[in-house]
Amino acid sequence: MTLNLAILFVSAVLVAGVYATMSYGLALIFGVMKVINLSHAGAIMLGAYVAYVLIVGLKMNPFIAAVVVVPPLFFLLGILLERVFVRPVRKAPPIASLLLLFGVWLMMQNIAYIIWTGEVRTITTPYTMMRFNLGAVPINVNRLAVFLVGVFTLLALHQFMTRTYLGKAIRATAQDSAAAKLAGINTDQIDMVAFGLGTALAGMAGALTALIYAFDPNFGGSYMLKSFCIVVLGGVESFLGVALGSLILALAETLSVLWIRAGLQDFVSFVILVLALLVMPGGLPELFQRRFAVRQR
């Protein structure tokens, strides 16, 4: 039993890395632009297919495809989406961008159906079946690599956001965009970069996930739900929050297989999302602050 728990725990941690990558993309766009990017799911799904083309079609190394090729492509896609679909409706009520981006997701799905049909695809790599034992816990090399890539991406982003002028300008725009404008920051440009980065993270997360799970054009929707859940848990502004949120969700999902059917895992993220919204609308950071405030008094 303890061994089983250890195995579940390790698999939860490994999956949390990629969860964090995709949630951070969603959080970044919301934080900076206050736009809920429903095309996030589409970018995750397209990331999986582009990885498929590169790895299965062009025989590229899976991690070069997911880490080196996919992110820049999706950064450009994000910029294009921002310019064409988001910027024209920035001054309109939020529902406009929400619906437009929902439309973009549907378009992406249909394009995927046309190009790749609805057939379920998998990417098998030399690492897919490789595993080693950590004590008595078997660890899949592929999943470990995906986890490490996710963690390194977040660390690199953290450095970017705290050390560079552009990163700081992105944070400033998220915290107070009018003040950012008054400091001479071109917030239109920042919006574009944020949407590009967010989409690049979604694409990369999709490509990484495709190295582990099978996918079809509907792939992405449940991951977007998970991302929402993590962002609500972790707040939009803190790396630590996103990382913790990812871990909590991954643990809850993984442990839930002890009680419910694996097919119902999405239900877990939905329940957590609803509970979190009801009980702590400000997410974990607010919860910590509240407890801290109480203790201070």
Add this chain to the structure above:
Amino acid sequence: MLEVENINVFYGEAQALSDVSFQVGEGEIVTLVGSNGAGKTTVLNTISGLLTPKSGSIHLNGVRLDRLPAHRIVELGVVQIPEGRRLWPNMTVLENLELGAYIRQARAARKESLRWVFQLFPRLEERKYQLAGTLSGGEQQMLAIARGLLARPKLLMLDEPSLGLAPFLVREVFETIQEINRQGVTILLVEQNVHLALGIARRGYVLETGRIVLSGSGRELLENPHVQKAYLGL
């Protein structure tokens, strides 16, 4: 230096400014006073490019500002310190200052500017690594001013810098504004603290419900019966 000519500004259907005109000369301290809702912030936000006038024009040394995006106006040397400080609360004092020097020409002079503002506000240097959101009200106002100075303004516009400060701090802030002016920065000061503002300003304008109703030297306005009755409680 700054020429505002007959600007009309609307929020949706509601007109907030009607034919507002005024000038600020190089090296002056000019104040714009008025009570709550008169339109003072609207004037500054229009100059800064956060709002666009429906008609009229704004020029800085002959360059037309209205319809330029906000960041271009900062690059031209017109910097606003907004009402309520508007710091980035989850960033340190130093990060707030560094981002104040975001525009290219300011970035080059950053080291020197930092020395300058730490000299003006030694308290900020002591608190360099503290999060801006955790500063006291007075310290926040100092940081807001310092952040504006990091952009190396030619024209510095302050929106109610005395708001919410204890009287001795208000005097300190006003002294600093005069000191900044002596160092060559032109000042446009928006205030509800009419007595103090007219006291340090070379010239002033009185704004009421979106219109300029009076103008003159600081002294003239202080002695004006309407100003005394409506704003000074005399």
